[in-house]
Amino acid sequence: MKVCMLASSSKGNCTLIWDDKSAIMIDCGISLKETENRMEILGVDPHSVSAILVTHEHSDHTKGVGMFARKYGTKIYAHADGVDAILEKIGKVNTNLVVEYFSDFAIDNYHIHAFKLPHDSICCVGYTIKENDKQISIMTDLGYTNDDIIKNVFGSRLVILEANYDEKMLRESTKYSFALKNRIGGRFGHLSNKDSADVICKLACAGVKQILLAHLSEENNTPDLCYKSVCDRVASQGVTPGVNIMIDIAKAHDISTLFTLK
Ligand SMILES: [Zn+2]
Numbered sequence: 001m002k003v004c005m006l007a008s009s010s011k012g013n014c015t016l017i018w019d020d021k022s023a024i025m026i027d028c029g030i031s032l033k034e035t036e037n038r039m040e041i042l043g044v045d046p047h048s049v050s051a052i053l054v055t056h057e058h059s060d061h062t063k064g065v066g067m068f069a070r071k072y073g074t075k076i077y078a079h080a081d082g083v084d085a086i087l088e089k090i091g092k093v094n095t096n097l098v099v100e101y102f103s104d105f106a107i108d109n110y111h112i113h114a115f116k117l118p119h120d121s122i123c124c125v126g127y128t129i130k131e132n133d134k135q136i137s138i139m140t141d142l143g144y145t146n147d148d149i150i151k152n153v154f155g156s157r158l159v160i161l162e163a164n165y166d167e168k169m170l171r172e173s174t175k176y177s178f179a180l181k182n183r184i185g186g187r188f189g190h191l192s193n194k195d196s197a198d199v200i201c202k203l204a205c206a207g208v209k210q211i212l213l214a215h216l217s218e219e220n221n222t223p224d225l226c227y228k229s230v231c232d233r234v235a236s237q238g239v240t241p242g243v244n245i246m247i248d249i250a251k252a253h254d255i256s257t258l259f260t261l262k
């Protein structure tokens with residue numbers, strides 16, 4: 001089982017999971033061309049993508065979904081509570097391609113658990129994807145976490161976790177209105193670097209060994225600042241990055257580290 005993010009920031013998110021037989025994509029918030037180019041670098045044939053699992057309707061997650069699905073005949077999976085909002089965003093697709101789900105489901109060898117996240121969209125979900133004993137999770141676009149949310153990703157070898165903004169950068173931003181700052185920092189916005197570090201400590205205690213920090217804001221965060229502040233905060237709570245847990249950061253406009261789960 002291989003995992004790689006093709007892009008990750010507030011401007012566009014796309015994650016690819018694949019094995020020898022088939023692939024699944026989570027969100028496609030970049031253009032069709034960018035998606036194809038990055039898949040070619042990874043050696044994954046777009047025709048092998050069995051499904052695009054969509055987390056929610058925001059355009060940084062849906063921009064390329066319709067175009068990819070129309071070109072390759074890929075099925076689009078969306079939670080029943082959010083499917084209408086997603087379909088409004090992605091343009092006309094053959095209704096046979098759209099699969100609504102209400103609870104856990106399976107695609108090829110992958111068992112998929114979707115869980116709701118607190119975010120300012122009609123319905124936002126995180127995913128845990130399991131193939132045999134290998135499990136990965138993705139949890140971005142959420143304003144806060146609690147133990148009920150976090151326990152959905154326990155048992156994962158890799159957790160893709162949001163670290164959207166640095167609190168000071170957001171507070172001092174001259175580009176963002178007061179209302180927008182409140183939205184991002186609020187209960188239905190995004191996780192800060194500090195929030196993310198606190199989640200990582202809980203995950204490390206539960207045995208998770210690898211984190212990929214994702215969905216960084218390009219306005220209110222930088223990869224260096226994010227990495228340093230997350231590592232410093234987890235270290236201050238007794239979790240040593242590089243020893244107890246590995247922490248990596250996804251790239252905004254390029255493929256991330258490629259993770260192979262054996
Ligand atoms: Zn969102």
Ligand SMILES: [Zn+2]
Binds near residue numbers: 058060061
């Ligand atoms: Zn987003």
